[in-house]
Amino acid sequence: MKFDTIIIGGGLSGLISGIRLSKQGQRCVIISSGQSALHFSSGSFDLLNTLPDGNSVNNPIEAIEELAKQAPTHPYTKLGSNKFSQLAKEAENFLKEVGISVKGDARKNHFRMTPMGTLKPTWLTLEDHMQGENADRISWKKISIFNVTGFLDFYTQFIVDELAKIGTTCTTYLINFPALEHLRKNPTEMRSVNIARVFDNQENLDEFARQIKAENGDCEIIALPAIVGLSRKDAVTYLQKEIGKPICLLPTLPPSVPGIQVQQQLRARFQEAGGVFMLGDIVIRAEKEDNRISRIYTNNHGDIPFSGKNVILATGSYFSQGLIADTERVYEPIFDLDVTFSSNREQWYDRNAFAAQPYQTFGVRTDKDFRGLYKGEAIENLYISGAILEGFNAIKEGCGAGVSILSALYVADRISSK
Amino acid sequence: MNLQQHNISDNNFEQCIKCTVCTVYCPVAAVNPDYPGPKQAGPDGERLRLKKFNFYDESLKYCINCKRCEVACPSNVRIGDIIQAARIKYSEKKPTLRDFILANTDLVGTLSTPFAPIVNTTLGLKPVKAILDGVMKIDHRRTFPKYSFGTFEGWYKKQAAKQAAYPKQVSYFHGCYANYNNPQLGKDLVKVMNALGFGVQLLEKEKCCGVALISNGFINQAKKQAKTNIASIRKSVLEKKIPVIATSSTCTFTIRDEYPHLLDVKNDDVRDQIELATRYIYRLFSQQSAKLNFKKGEKKIKVAYHTPCHMEKLGWSYYSIELLKLIPNIELTVLDSQCCGIAGTYGFKKENYKTSQDIGASLFKQIESCDFDVVVTDCETCKWQIEMSTSKRCEHPISILANALE
Structure with a gap:
């Protein structure tokens, strides 16, 4: 099977480089071993919230020079300050072009709500989701929160308590009607996606609107868990019109309905642009010729290999098995690329679970063009993007989505400028 | 004692991290809340069932064995296999006469094809459908596939000598459908392979792949048929060096993956040589050794x-x-x-x-x-x-x- 570019990994990073290259007329395939971490998305994309020394970041673009001093192997350090700000701007446009409406600006972090009701800094947030300007203030004093009876993954009381601390009063309401009652025949699966599907049905959405309209107090805004519709994306707009008050969404515990919608949207755009998406397949080995990856073999396709001029490795970190940790080492299972990790296993982790965990920064080494290193030498046509890269701590620094998106755009440009 | 042998299952369920992605993509859980969904029915339930068999829940019968949970799983857990294996091992519900008739596609096909015009007309009659619905619990709104008057195997007998004359050969696993319902598909396969320069043989003995037997709980019969099929496939692949191709995606999948995973019938020595005709032909084209001449000027x-x-x-x-x-x-x-x-x-x-x-x-x-x-x-x-x-x-x-x- 011949392609221009073979992308291994079908998450945020793989899809973005896939769309970018396909739109430029390249024939691309994405090989994805199962669904991606977008299924656990918060509804926001972080760029850079905190420096490795713990200082918080207000303007990511201005912080890059300081980041470079503290984290010399960080993907952003490799990009450099100019490229970083250029790509951040491009990313904002890219998401809009593919139909993912977000608000935010790389020159100023805003705040998003967590499922627990706390506020955290972020870069871009999906349009319908609640946002705050500061760490300790949101724009509303009175909120009515509606939840679905029996929904297992949304805890209104936590949110009420947290918002009370910053001077916002919330009133909570529970919604129930026969279609939701029917779903509760299976109480262990009263989860976001199953409930969201109920609201794909117009009658059910109308009933939801009717109940919210009947009683929502004197609130300024209505907040709902992000479960209003899986295949339809206009539910919030529709409800706002029906109810006559502003409505915003709050993230739930996973699976994340907005994250799944982003995944499906990106995949659809990739396929519309001519890309081939192969789900549920695992790359088992690759062949090299003259320091280039020449053929890739997978579980499903057996003796029929994939060949391409360029390869992008975007297989993610430990969760998606882009990186594997055993008792002695951390390794990259497909190409056995050079991986940075401490040889003393004791130093992989900090006993304080809330401290920065060193294993988070382990990852694949690359040259400045993001080409993967094998025994110290860059493989000519193998580019690395996303969570598998070394040198950053996505959780502590709040930079996971930014690294995935910016590195994807960067490697796509490297490939198309060849 | 090697503890690992006792706490690791064949189906990789230890790798489940409870992310629920499988349930997101389950077609049954999306419409029928009586089904607990693949996470609950698969890895979650398996933990309990390993502890005590009576944690088995008969609602696992709602699983359609589509394997979309496995395709979606980020951790490579064989969720569908866990569920099917649990049904085989624990279900106490005995298959009914209806299940027997639906599962035995070979037997019913053999009985029906000689009388196809009568059978097809009869099965289309409202009163017959009402009886099938009332007595047998086969839904009256369902349209039955038509039986063919004469089987593909019957047609092929007259072709065998001509097919044997080709220098290159493939064996064709036609399946029940091409044999009893749609011999034209088999004839089409022969036409395409001949155009590519290949003669088509049948296996020495072909039984139904057994997919319907597995899903209806006739495991021993499924195993017996699997063994017969694998023996014939071995004869073709290993002795005659002729690969086996099929037209049905489900027959192919069952022979390649369900035989070893669910029926414990080993096939590793021949598995790579059983595949779909479209894949076989694609490979010929990718090796640039194939050419097909298409009609020109046809309507779009x-x-x-x-x-x-x-x-x-x-x-x-x-x-x-x-x-x-x-x-x-x-x-x-x-x-x-x-x-x-x-x-x-x-x-x-x-x-x-x-x-x-x-x-x-x-x-x-x-x-x-x-x-x-x-x-x-x-x-x-x-x-x-x-x-x-x-x-x-x-x-x-x-x-x-x-x-x-x-």
Whole structure:
């Protein structure tokens, strides 16, 4: 099977480089071993919230020079300050072009709500989701929160308590009607996606609107868990019109309905642009010729290999098995690329679970063009993007989505400028 | 003592991190809350069942074994296999006479084909359907696949000598559908392979692959048939050095993966040599050793390709799609990969009819939304479901290819 570019990994990073290259007329395939971490998305994309020394970041673009001093192997350090700000701007446009409406600006972090009701800094947030300007203030004093009876993954009381601390009063309401009652025949699966599907049905959405309209107090805004519709994306707009008050969404515990919608949207755009998406397949080995990856073999396709001029490795970190940790080492299972990790296993982790965990920064080494290193030498046509890269701590620094998106755009440009 | 031997299962369920992604993509859980969904029915339930057998829940019968949970799983857990293996091991529900009739496609096909015109007419009659519904619990709204008057094997006998004359050979696992319901598909396969310079042989002995036996709980019979099939396949592949190709995605998937995973019938020495005809032909083309001459100046036709669940699991729809693209007068649309809802014999059962049609609703809508001339798919039961539930005709890619040949 011949392609221009073979992308291994079908998450945020793989899809973005896939769309970018396909739109430029390249024939691309994405090989994805199962669904991606977008299924656990918060509804926001972080760029850079905190420096490795713990200082918080207000303007990511201005912080890059300081980041470079503290984290010399960080993907952003490799990009450099100019490229970083250029790509951040491009990313904002890219998401809009593919139909993912977000608000935010790389020159100023805003705040998003967590499922627990706390506020955290972020870069871009999906349009319908609640946002705050500061760490300790949101724009509303009175909120009515509606939840679905029996929904297992949304805890209104936590949110009420947290918002009370910053001077916002919330009133909570529970919604129930026969279609939701029917779903509760299976109480262990009263989860976001199953409930969201109920609201794909117009009658059910109308009933939801009717109940919210009947009683929502004197609130300024209505907040709902992000479960209003899986295949339809206009539910919030529709409800706002029906109810006559502003409505915003709050993230739930996973699976994340907005994250799944982003995944499906990106995949659809990739396929519309001519890309081939192969789900549920695992790359088992690759062949090299003259320091280039020449053929890739997978579980499903057996003796029929994939060949391409360029390869992008975007297989993610430990969760998606882009990186594997055993008792002695951390390794990259497909190409056995050079991986940075401490040889003393004791130093992989900090006993304080809330401290920065060193294993988070382990990852694949690359040259400045993001080409993967094998025994110290860059493989000519193998580019690395996303969570598998070394040198950053996505959780502590709040930079996971930014690294995935910016590195994807960067490697796509490297490939198309060849 | 090696503790690992006692706490690691064949189906990788220790790798489950409870992310619930499988349940997101389960077609049954999406429409029927009586089914607890793959996470609960699979790895979660397995932990309990390993502790005590009576944690087994009969609601696992709602699983249609589509394996879409496995395709979605980020941790490579064989969720579908866990569920099917649990049904085989723990279910105490005895199959009914109806299940026997639905599962024994070979026997029923053999009995029906000699009287096909009578059987087909009878099965289409309202009073007959009412009786089947009332007594047998086979839903009266279901359209039955037509039986053919004479089998593919019968037709082939007259062709055998001519086929043997080709220097290159393949063996064809035709399956029950091509044999009893649609011999034309088998004839089309022979036509296409002949055009590529290959003669087509049949296996020494072919039994139904057993997929319906497995899903209806006739495990011993399924094992027996699996062993017969694998013995014949070995004879072809290992002794005669002739690879085996098939036209049904489900038969192919069952022989390659369900035999070793669910029936404990080993096939590793021949597994790589059993594949779908479209993949075999694609390989010929990719090695630049194949050429097909298509009719010229034909009218454009709008074709939609539907990916059957087991095709999604095999990951092979690419081959069928690429072959369809070779045909000059075809304008191809690939439909979203989603379950049609029939799942073999599942959708014929009265208690599953609604679930079956609810699962397929979104696919039917997509098919009707565009004026396609024909829907193409590699699975015979998807074909029945699509033809019954939409206004479109549905054909196998090999038949489309055969029709386009000069």
